[in-house]
Amino acid sequence: MAGGAPDLLVVGGGVWGSWTALQARRLGATVQLIEEREPGGPKTTSGDYSRIIRHSHGEDALLMGWTQRALVAWKELGEAAGEQIFVESGVAWFVSGDGIWEAHSEQRMREAGVPCERITPEEALHRWPTLGTDGLTSVLYEPTAGFLRAGNGVRAAARMFEREGGVITRGRATPAVDGSALDASGTPIVAGATVWAAGPWLPELFPQFVGADAEASIIPVRRDAIYFDAPNMGVGEIPTWIDEGLAVWGIPNDQGHGVKVGPEFDAGNFDPSVWPDEAHPTSIARARECAVRFPSLKSAPIKETRACQHERTKSGHYVLDQHPENPAIWLAGGGSGHGYKQGPMVGELMARAALNNNPVQLPDRRFKLRDRSEGPSSPMGEMGLA
Template identity: 35%
Template sequence: MSPSSGGAPRIVVVGAGAFGGWTALMLRRAGAEVTLIDAWGPGHARASSSGETRVIRGTYGDRAIYTHMAARAMQLWQAHDEASQRRFFHPVGAIWIFSGNESFGEASVGPMRDAGLAVEWLDPDEARARWPHINVEGVSRVLWEPGAGYALARRACEHVVETLVAEGGHYVTAQVRPVEDLDGPLSALALEDGTSVKADGFVFACGPWLGTVLPDVVGGRVRPSRQESFYFGTPAGDARWLPPDMPVWLDYGDRMYYGIPGNANRGFKVADDTYGATFDPTHGDRAHTPEMLAEARTFLRRRFPALADAPLLGSEVCQYELTSDSHFLVDRHPHAGNAWIVGGGSGHGFKMGPAIGEYVTRLVLEQGESAPEFRLGNR
């Protein structure tokens, strides 16, 4: 991208979640002058990147593009941890529990090994020997991914923005007005306080708000969905439910439940990955429903019977931002060549933050073209 007034290109990034924060940081490290804008702040409670933890794994069936991106993201997470002397990525391993249909796991193995990710099949007896506190009745096989784990979500978003500012970038808390009816390059963003921000290039990484910020281009192509998570209390001093005795787990059946051990000391996390109803991320009620809690307890009783009567410590309602095919949306604005749209994490995007940041930085600064899977026209 060529700057309009000489010197480094000026880039505005809208959204300080996993995609936007990392993109802003990578752009800054590539030499751009960067301003990052968010309406409520990094890791805020309404964001899809909020909460304590997110799963990091490389299992993606035959969607090899994501397996390779996840492998790169893990490298970048580890490099960030080493440079900052902090620990945001916890590679505690992950298990996929299959009860009959193993096709997703089978399709994942080849791309994972191609990407350099370790993976191993276990039969039920082997799984029971390693994790006797998991009930494997009815389980056909378990896929073990030792290099997977989880990341600290809210804390990582905050730290990425802190790092951006420390390295010379700018962060602003502000609400961006909708951008529509463009018929050429975008020169400035209007803010709700009446001011505007000028730049040479723009990245819209607004998560579930992409459709409202870009109503005529994105609109309903990204749907926010209501997702509930629950946190249960384990017995005092019982280390079975913490790493290394307990990995990240994903139960692949008629519905997919998943969980994260310890969950930053907040409780044993149980969440249903099934896409929920359309949700208003700004004004939606974030209290859990009794029905979803009952279903989570039923699952807990079956798969982790020792926790059948565990007390509920807390719950959380967040949202995914879904595309029609769950592929990411990374593409140039169709009417403004200097603006990029980055989102559609679809419930699996957080882990990819640093790799997306690296990827988008190349697209923006080198005027590249995104992968076909990510393009706006596919939705």
């Protein structure tokens, strides 16, 4: 770049923005990433301790395939960065509802050769003695899935981007009328193409495309995380787990942070500029109520709570598309609570599309700004499963 305009400007240093910048740099482009806060900081969408990575996506073969490739990329990033980002804890789907979505997931995984097994409640209790089996009909288990150390992963991607020749600028950008970026003083930031990956700020920046009244509206909502002090419930002692019927998910105690429990509870809309310091009281109460799967959590001390948010679309599908009026501008948002794990794939997709000015590379109409197709959908998107 050396003082000239970069081939690609990426606005937003969360998981999608950092991976878009890194992937574009690896394609040989000159790239500038602008981020107001620290990439992977605690009060960012991508900055909590952990996020689930699982292959199960119901009938959605596309996103399952993306997860397979993304998992390889996350492992490679960890090796290059010299730290463990992916933790293979296994992911257990506790079936207490009709189990249709899990059945579709199992079929797709078996067709693709993804390791999985269906076990009985009795077998599950033998494996995980702290498990509560009330209402449990079966368990779909993914032994090679687990969780990602989320904030660490974003910081590692940003470090690798800089190490490989990318430029990170701390600051805030806003869009001009044509969608191109302006710096804090209102001066245009010149670039060959621009990807806006601004997370919960995207609806404020582009209300005409992803605001509340738009077809591809993105609504930042609050979904909190509660960490229970349960040292005997670490990796290997319990799996990462999801129970759609009970509308709750959890991640084992990792690095002393505590057992993470995420209840399905919308604690209102979320203003990303005013980030609360802790979880909503109702989120905490719901986390204890939903801890049926591991009864000891009902009385376990709370180690920490975090106010979290995810930017959800109406369908739970991402927004990955070209600006309708400016082909050099691209929008990436609407992770809907389950987009973190796909960071490497979204980054590669957006980097190639923006650098080649080629919307045909976008694989599915469900990710479009307009005329979004329904496509396979997942109730997990509504649950906010990262």
